[in-house]
Amino acid sequence: MTNVELDQLSINTIRTLSIDAVQEANSGHPGTAMALAPLVYTIWNRVLRFDPQDPIWPNRDRFVLSNGHASMLLWSLLHLTGTRAVNADYERLEEPSVTLEDIRRFRQLGSKAPGHPEYHWVSGVETTTGPLGQGIATSVGMAIAEKWLATRYNKPAFNIFDYNIYSICGDGCLMEGVSSEAASLAGHLALDNLCWIYDHNHITIEGSTQITFTEDVAARFLSYRWNVLRLGDANNIDQIDCALQEFHKTKDRPTLIILDSHIGYGSPHRHDTAAAHGEPLGPDEVRSTKRAYGWPEDVQFRVPEGVREHFSAGIGIRGASACREWTTLFANYRAKYPELATEIDQMQRRELPVNWDCNLPVFPEDPEGLAGREVSGKVLNILARNIPWLLGGSADLGSSNKTLLTYQGAEDFQAATPGGKNLHFGIREHAMGAIVNGLSLSKLRPYGATFFIFSDYARPAIRLSALMELPAIFIFTHDAMGDGEDGPTHQPVEHLASLRAIPGLTLLRPGDANEVVEAYRVIMQLRHRPAILVLSRQALPTLNRRKYASASGVARGAYVLADALGGKPDIILIATGSEISLAVQAHEKLVSEGICSRVVSMPSWDIFEHQTQEYRDSVLPPMVKARVAIEQASTFGWERYVGNSGRVIGMQTFGASAPLKELQKEFGFEPERVVLVAKEILGKAYSRGNIKKRSFSAPC
Ligand SMILES: Cc1ncc(C[n+]2csc(CCOP(=O)(O)OP(=O)(O)O)c2C)c(N)n1
Numbered sequence: 001m002t003n004v005e006l007d008q009l010s011i012n013t014i015r016t017l018s019i020d021a022v023q024e025a026n027s028g029h030p031g032t033a034m035a036l037a038p039l040v041y042t043i044w045n046r047v048l049r050f051d052p053q054d055p056i057w058p059n060r061d062r063f064v065l066s067n068g069h070a071s072m073l074l075w076s077l078l079h080l081t082g083t084r085a086v087n088a089d090y091e092r093l094e095e096p097s098v099t100l101e102d103i104r105r106f107r108q109l110g111s112k113a114p115g116h117p118e119y120h121w122v123s124g125v126e127t128t129t130g131p132l133g134q135g136i137a138t139s140v141g142m143a144i145a146e147k148w149l150a151t152r153y154n155k156p157a158f159n160i161f162d163y164n165i166y167s168i169c170g171d172g173c174l175m176e177g178v179s180s181e182a183a184s185l186a187g188h189l190a191l192d193n194l195c196w197i198y199d200h201n202h203i204t205i206e207g208s209t210q211i212t213f214t215e216d217v218a219a220r221f222l223s224y225r226w227n228v229l230r231l232g233d234a235n236n237i238d239q240i241d242c243a244l245q246e247f248h249k250t251k252d253r254p255t256l257i258i259l260d261s262h263i264g265y266g267s268p269h270r271h272d273t274a275a276a277h278g279e280p281l282g283p284d285e286v287r288s289t290k291r292a293y294g295w296p297e298d299v300q301f302r303v304p305e306g307v308r309e310h311f312s313a314g315i316g317i318r319g320a321s322a323c324r325e326w327t328t329l330f331a332n333y334r335a336k337y338p339e340l341a342t343e344i345d346q347m348q349r350r351e352l353p354v355n356w357d358c359n360l361p362v363f364p365e366d367p368e369g370l371a372g373r374e375v376s377g378k379v380l381n382i383l384a385r386n387i388p389w390l391l392g393g394s395a396d397l398g399s400s401n402k403t404l405l406t407y408q409g410a411e412d413f414q415a416a417t418p419g420g421k422n423l424h425f426g427i428r429e430h431a432m433g434a435i436v437n438g439l440s441l442s443k444l445r446p447y448g449a450t451f452f453i454f455s456d457y458a459r460p461a462i463r464l465s466a467l468m469e470l471p472a473i474f475i476f477t478h479d480a481m482g483d484g485e486d487g488p489t490h491q492p493v494e495h496l497a498s499l500r501a502i503p504g505l506t507l508l509r510p511g512d513a514n515e516v517v518e519a520y521r522v523i524m525q526l527r528h529r530p531a532i533l534v535l536s537r538q539a540l541p542t543l544n545r546r547k548y549a550s551a552s553g554v555a556r557g558a559y560v561l562a563d564a565l566g567g568k569p570d571i572i573l574i575a576t577g578s579e580i581s582l583a584v585q586a587h588e589k590l591v592s593e594g595i596c597s598r599v600v601s602m603p604s605w606d607i608f609e610h611q612t613q614e615y616r617d618s619v620l621p622p623m624v625k626a627r628v629a630i631e632q633a634s635t636f637g638w639e640r641y642v643g644n645s646g647r648v649i650g651m652q653t654f655g656a657s658a659p660l661k662e663l664q665k666e667f668g669f670e671p672e673r674v675v676l677v678a679k680e681i682l683g684k685a686y687s688r689g690n691i692k693k694r695s696f697s698a699p700c
Contacts, residue, residue, distance in 0.1 A: 183254075
């Protein structure tokens with residue numbers, strides 16, 4: 001068979017595997033996979049520097065399928081290239097990443113061919129996609145990472161990092177706003193290692209894009225300062241190859257290749273029908289489509305002889321030799337630059353350098369105290385010096401979020417200074433979230449920041465970082481009513497509850513300067529979960545840690561900060577963040593009146609939930625039913641800690657515009673109110689006979 005014939009056979013294998021898998025699963029989108037098979041074939045077998053034997057080789061090209069509904073493309077490629085699986089300890093295994101059996105069980109429980117590409121579930125998937133727009137936005141983070149890595153680690157004659165990022169997207173991805181945010185930043189940063197290929201098929205689920213999407217995409221991307229190429233025939237692999245070579249030659253700007261295609265290519269009836277999206281073709285059409293491809297009509301999941309070998313001869317040999325050369329290069333690099341090589345090793349395994357936490361401050365008691373964001377800024381500057389690959393920035397609020405790295409040598413990341421660690425995302429929170437994910441997928445340790453209220457704008461990406469188990473860091477300041485005069489548009493209320501609801505995410509709301517330091521200590525050691533740090537705008541008193549418990553309790557999510565004598569409380573005040581000092585004041589008052597109270601500082605529900613039952617019971621003894629939770633946020637969810645007999649002092653409205661002091665009074669965040677509520681529920685608890693009645697003035 002000639003190479004041309006083998007190319008076509010391989011493309012049709014990808015197509016028919018997709019058709020059969022969707023048919024067998026009775027769900028999925030076959031049309032896009034059929035149309036884009038020549039494109040992905042060309043990228044993978046002719047261009048991509050990817051070694052199927054070592055899918056986590058650090059200098060591999062990245063491939064992102066942003067239109068994740070066409071996941072069968074990826075499963076076919078990973079299978080046909082014989083890509084190997086990698087385990088959670090980054091060991092390359094003998095077994096394949098995706099077997100033919102997985103493809104037969106497309107979209108079934110346990111299959112390595114799930115509905116959409118899932119990082120962390122299938123080796124060879126570079127990022128989880130499916131929510132349209134996320135993949136391409138994430139690819140911008142990958143491109144920034146490559147530029148940064150190349151600048152820091154490449155040395156004369158040692159191009160340790162010089163990879164490219166290819167991402168395929170459809171109308172859906174480009175309609176989503178996040179694509180505009182991300183593309184605008186990519187153009188500004190002149191990321192010439194980034195290539196998006198736009199499947200321009202004029203169709204989405206509801207039908208023709210004539211009803212929704214008639215903008216001039218080429219003009220839009222030209223205005224972003226991208227190079228824009230156009231290809232008229234999605235089946236001409238030489239033309240596709242040529243366009244990809246053009247991308248390689250393009251310097252100082254990213255490339256968008258607009259590819260005119262027809263959904264469901266090869267299917268006699270499904271051209272330009274929305275049904276080609278979410279439905280299998282049906283047995284008759286499967287047969288006629290296979291006939292059109294010159295395929296046996298009644299054979300399923302067929303991989304003809306010569307196809308696997310053709311991939312081995314293409315991407316297999318090219319990838320293996322590139323990986324081998326790199327391994328030798330890196331060995332020589334290690335001999336010459338052992339410290340830099342160690343950094344790369346540590347980064348790949350998501351480890352921290354020794355002494356990563358040296359010079360972390362301890363703050364003395366201070367009734368005036370410091371703002372959470374202020375302390376965060378100090379800690380971040382220390383950590384970023386200790387951990388070379390810790391970098392990030394804010395969505396235009398760096399000076400408010402205190403995320404700017406200000407030490408000597410901490411530059412801005414710009415096109416001309418790609419080694420900088422201060423990223424400027426601009427007012428693009430959604431893209432920031434996705435870019436942070438892209439940086440993390442590239443094994444850097446990134447943070448992104450904004451006001452807590454605007455975490456909503458980044459939420460889809462935050463959710464994905466949790467799903468992907470990435471140790472991304474989100475720093476959200478102005479966490480409650482601290483920016484009083486800005487009013488309800490700027491006062492987060494439901495955000496804590498809603499982010500706490502995301503599985504696999506660690507959220508911390510520290511209550512004083514030392515808790516902020518300890519929160520960072522916890523966050524930095526996370527290897528497989530994202531963290532959200534929620535910080536105050538205003539100064540919070542720094543507690544006397546000789547009188548109260550050590551802030552190291554933060555590591556357990558919640559701890560007894562102040563206690564009744566003998567550790568036998570009648571009432572427990574549970575608080576987080578700025579309400580810690582309020583709880584302590586109320587506690588002192590209660591104690592002075594002879595009421596045995598305990599203050600539990602609970603910066604992280606999630607971490608607390610992971611402690612042993614014994615520890616949790618020691619902090620919140622089940623016998624003690626009189627409990628008050630205090631948090632300047634929605635009360636939603638606190639029932640789990642205060643139970644039926646407890647009360648929550650929180651927010652039921654969106655707040656208001658006024659100076660903080662007035663808001664605290666208006667919404668009841670004052671020690672007197674906490675004391676009152678405590679006494680009220682103690683009264684109730686007495687009357688229910690839960691605890692022994694004791695005079696309020698008796699010593700406890
Ligand atoms: C954020 C988001 N909204 C909606 C969907 C549901 N969805 C899946 S595919 C699709 C149509 C995508 O159209 P297009 O990108 O043009 O893909 P093509 O028609 O080329 O397959 C939609 C709306 C989604 N996956 N993500």
